[in-house]
Amino acid sequence: MRITQHPILTFNRGKEIHFTFNGQPMTGYEGETIAAALHAAGVKVLAKSLEKHRPRGFYCAIGNCASCQMVVDGEPNVRTCITLLREGMTVETQEGKGKIK
Amino acid sequence: MKEVELLIIGSGPAGLCAAISAASSGARVLILERSFRPGGQLIKQTHMFFGSEAQYASHRGVDIADILLDKVRALGDRIEIMLNTTAVAFYEDNVVTALKDEKEYFKIKAKSIVCATGAFEKSLAFPNNDLPGIYGAGAVQTLMNVYGVKPGDRVLMVGAGNIGVIVSYQLMQAGIQVVAVLDAAPRIGAYLVHASKLARMGVPILTSHTVKEAIGTDCIEAAVVCEVDEKFQPIPGTETRYDVDVLCISVGLSPLNELLAMRGVEMKYVPQLSGSVPMRTETCETCIPGVFVAGDASGIEEASSAMVEGYLAGLCAAAKLGHVPEDFEARKQDYLKQLEDLRSGPVGDRIRAGMKLTQL
Amino acid sequence: MFEKTGVATREMVMTKFPPIERINNGPVAVVECYQKIPCNPCSTACPFGAITVGEDINNIPCRDENLCTGCGQCVAKCPGLAIMIVDGSKSDETVQFRIPYEFLPLPEAGETVVGLDRAGQPICKAKVLRVMNPPAFDRTPVVTLEVERKYLYDFRNFRREAEANG
Numbered sequence: 001m002r003i004t005q006h007p008i009l010t011f012n013r014g015k016e017i018h019f020t021f022n023g024q025p026m027t028g029y030e031g032e033t034i035a036a037a038l039h040a041a042g043v044k045v046l047a048k049s050l051e052k053h054r055p056r057g058f059y060c061a062i063g064n065c066a067s068c069q070m071v072v073d074g075e076p077n078v079r080t081c082i083t084l085l086r087e088g089m090t091v092e093t094q095e096g097k098g099k100i101k
Numbered sequence: 102m103k104e105v106e107l108l109i110i111g112s113g114p115a116g117l118c119a120a121i122s123a124a125s126s127g128a129r130v131l132i133l134e135r136s137f138r139p140g141g142q143l144i145k146q147t148h149m150f151f152g153s154e155a156q157y158a159s160h161r162g163v164d165i166a167d168i169l170l171d172k173v174r175a176l177g178d179r180i181e182i183m184l185n186t187t188a189v190a191f192y193e194d195n196v197v198t199a200l201k202d203e204k205e206y207f208k209i210k211a212k213s214i215v216c217a218t219g220a221f222e223k224s225l226a227f228p229n230n231d232l233p234g235i236y237g238a239g240a241v242q243t244l245m246n247v248y249g250v251k252p253g254d255r256v257l258m259v260g261a262g263n264i265g266v267i268v269s270y271q272l273m274q275a276g277i278q279v280v281a282v283l284d285a286a287p288r289i290g291a292y293l294v295h296a297s298k299l300a301r302m303g304v305p306i307l308t309s310h311t312v313k314e315a316i317g318t319d320c321i322e323a324a325v326v327c328e329v330d331e332k333f334q335p336i337p338g339t340e341t342r343y344d345v346d347v348l349c350i351s352v353g354l355s356p357l358n359e360l361l362a363m364r365g366v367e368m369k370y371v372p373q374l375s376g377s378v379p380m381r382t383e384t385c386e387t388c389i390p391g392v393f394v395a396g397d398a399s400g401i402e403e404a405s406s407a408m409v410e411g412y413l414a415g416l417c418a419a420a421k422l423g424h425v426p427e428d429f430e431a432r433k434q435d436y437l438k439q440l441e442d443l444r445s446g447p448v449g450d451r452i453r454a455g456m457k458l459t460q461l
Numbered sequence: 462m463f464e465k466t467g468v469a470t471r472e473m474v475m476t477k478f479p480p481i482e483r484i485n486n487g488p489v490a491v492v493e494c495y496q497k498i499p500c501n502p503c504s505t506a507c508p509f510g511a512i513t514v515g516e517d518i519n520n521i522p523c524r525d526e527n528l529c530t531g532c533g534q535c536v537a538k539c540p541g542l543a544i545m546i547v548d549g550s551k552s553d554e555t556v557q558f559r560i561p562y563e564f565l566p567l568p569e570a571g572e573t574v575v576g577l578d579r580a581g582q583p584i585c586k587a588k589v590l591r592v593m594n595p596p597a598f599d600r601t602p603v604v605t606l607e608v609e610r611k612y613l614y615d616f617r618n619f620r621r622e623a624e625a626n627g
Contacts, residue, residue: 001251003275007565008147008161008600011249036248044233044320055319057233061240063135064221067231081240084137149540149601151500153518159502159538161599266467274564288464293496294541296467301618303581308465405499446497446519 002040019089026091034080034091035061035068046070046080047094070094074101105131107418108197108211110188110360113141114404115396116217117169118411123215123419124179126426131209132180133199135187139173140166141219142239143404145246147274148267151292152405155439162404163246169408188218191360195391213391213418216361217411220354220375220397225259228314230350234321238268238351245275253347257324258282260351261306262290263403266299268351273302280343283310283326285333292448313340315348324348358398366392373455374400380461383437385414388461393418400455402444409439468580469495474614479526481549484556484613488531488548492524494541506538533559537598547613555607557590558616562604567592568621576608577618585612587619 003011014030021043028037035046035058046068047056058068063082072078072091076098080091107123109116112134120130138144146162157165173180183201190198197209222237224230234253236244238260241252256277258269261284269279282299287309289296296306309329316323328339355376362368366387367380378400379387386393395414396407413436420429444452463469477491478484492503492512501514503522511528512535514520531546536559546559568574568589576587587606594602608616 001253003245003249003251005276005565006249007274007563007602009163009246009249013249032248032250036244036250039244039252040248040250046233049231054231055233056231057320058236059224059240060222060237061243062221065237081243082136149502149538149599151498151540153499153501154505158500159506159540159599276565289467292498292541293463293467294494294498294539294543297469297493297579298542300467301577301579301581303577303620306465306467442518443499445517446499448496448498449519 001042017085017087019085019087019091021091022093028085030085032085034070034072034078034083034085034089037085038080038091045093048096050096053095069098071098076100102196102208102210103131104210105129106211106422107131107213107215108133108209109215109217110197111141111217111219111396111398112139112182113217113219113396113407114143114165114169115219115398115407115411115414116141116215117173118408119215119217119393119395119415119418120180121169121172121176122412122415123424124176126416126419127424128179128419128422130180131211132182133186133188133197134182134184137185139170139182139184143169145239145242146404147246147271150405151403152443153439156405156408156443158405188360191364193365213393213422215393215395215411215414215418216358216398217394217396218357218360218398220401221357222350223353223355225312225350225352227312229317229321230315232315232317232321233319234317234346235315235348235350238264238349241347241349242268242271245277246271251275251277252349253345254278255280255345256347256349257326257343257345258349258351259312260284260353261286261296261308262351262353263292263295265349265351266291266295266306268349269299269304270295270302273304279304280345281305281307281326283307283312285309285311285329287331311335312348321346321348354397354401356398356400358394361387361392361394361398364389364392369459371400371455371458373451374459376401378459380459382461384417384433385410386417391418391421400452400459402452406440406443409436409443412436413440463495466580469493471614474579478547478614483526484547484549487550488533488546488557488559489526489529490524490531490533490535491545491547492522492535493543493545494522497521500540502538502540503535503544506535508532508534533603536561536603537601542601545617549610549613554610556610556613557605557607559603559605560618561601562619563601566621567594567602568604568619572621574606574619574621576606576612576616577620578615579617581618583620584615585609587616
């Protein structure tokens with residue numbers, strides 16, 4: 001769900017970036033955050049809450065609220081709304097607190 | 102420890118203007134910005150700003166960011182911007198601890214500081230308000246205007262203040278349907294020209310309405326809306342269901358200024374300014390000499406006043422460091438006059454009342 | 462009502478229109494600004510000094526219909542998109558409007574679109590005469606439309622729809 005034409009803005013998307021989400025190959029663009037790329041691909045559930053395992057999406061998009069924390073390259077609690085995509089990243093839904101290696 | 106003359110925390114409209122003002126007086130400035138791009142919330146504002154020419158009225162926010170960043174660049178090495186750098190602590194000896202790239206902590210010793218840390222969005226309590234698809238209005242703006250990604254297909258907007266109606270209009274510009282805008286207040290809080298823009302696109306604005314609950318399993322699928330009475334209590338039997346995949350929350354902002362509280366700046370809860378704010382002089386200086394505040398961190402207002410406060414704080418902070426331009430007094434008076442003008446009308450009533458309560 | 466819906470009443474709208482004789486004489490700006498807010502680009506944009514806000518930037522702009530030439534410089538400058546140009550000099554049956562329109566796809570000259578009122582409700586057909594989008598308008602295109610005269614005080618917007626061309 002990307003915006004292709006806009007009356008005010010032009011989106012100069014960078015080169016394609018390949019990453020995986022729960023093992024599935026995904027594509028985003030250089031210069032965009034993990035959460036934005038996932039949202040563009042229709043992925044809205046990013047994590048499960050600590051106790052009741054309720055689905056969590058992003059909420060603030062500026063790194064304030066912690067709703068979008070995911071496991072990135074094995075590291076938990078990464079705020080995906082402010083973390084830029086990098087080639088080859090592995091991104092996984094975070095269940096609860098996550099385990100620090 | 103990194104030593105700087107003037108440290109500015111935040112590169113939104115207030116921070117950038119403070120830097121431009123101080124550096125043009127001759128001060129050397131370091132700006133900390135937690136994001137990977139400067140400009141704060143300006144970078145996602147596609148609408149034209151209000152105000153006068155002095156505050157770049159009629160320019161779009163996103164273009165004002167470019168105008169200000171060009172001014173910053175023109176000042177050369179007098180302004181350094183560190184991106185991906187979050188100020189996490191502010192101590193009694195004016196030492197700020199910052200975190201760079203989420204891994205490296207370092208300390209900065211500053212002679213003077215302008216805190217321009219902005220605000221954060223308030224949320225709203227209702228059953229299932231944590232479902233994915235329920236976003237802050239600012240988040241929706243970031244997604245669509247910075248990354249060009251649609252938040253969904255059908256949106257219900259909660260909040261008819263300026264941000265709520267502006268973001269609704271921007272959603273429509275991105276080709277997304279806005280089914281309604283609602284607000285618990287009996288009257289529209291936004292500038293009415295903004296509301297009219299939306300109304301004539303056929304979007305109903307429902308005052309005295311609130312969200313009763315969100316419905317969905319993995320993501321929001323619908324929202325139940327009801328009318329509220331004059332005491333903001335739900336009126337039974339007035340429920341309406343809207344099938345939407347996005348619920349956008351725009352119920353106001355709160356000043357973000359914990360760093361100042363940590364430093365020991367005298368704070369006060371001022372409802373008219375939407376939260377706990379620092380006491381300060383008319384030139385934006387807190388009770389601690391050399392510690393200034395500007396923009397939404399000092400109370401929620403428009404970007405136009407944030408910019409003027411930034412220019413004023415930067416001018417006065419630099420002057421205290423010995424960088425006093427020849428036209429110092431004239432510029433100071435000009436900024437004070439601009440602020441007075443921006444706040445003098447009926448929509449400024451609340452701000453003026455709040456300002457009175459925060460003056461040192 | 463206006464403060465609850467954002468839709469100005471007929472009485473409010475009428476106060477912003479000049480007398481019909483003036484409209485029939487040629488293009489003139491209608492400045493639908495009803496609220497005191499700190500804003501004045503309409504006055505600084507006007508090359509003829511026809512729109513004044515005055516010392517207090519919160520004043521509601523005042524348009525002098527005798528100084529206004531209907532040039533339209535103010536239309537794309539108003540941050541609230543509250544200004545349109547009306548012109549009743551071209552025909553006895555129709556009036557022409559120039560209104561700002563910031564949506565894609567833009568209509569094309571010759572196209573028939575659905576005319577909307579201030580609440581966004583369809584009221585009439587409107588014929589697009591011209592679409593202006595020069596760099597000076599900074600991405601606020603201004604569309605000229607022709608509408609039956611009886612909709613002079615109701616027409617305010619349009620919607621581009623396939624069925625409108627049928």
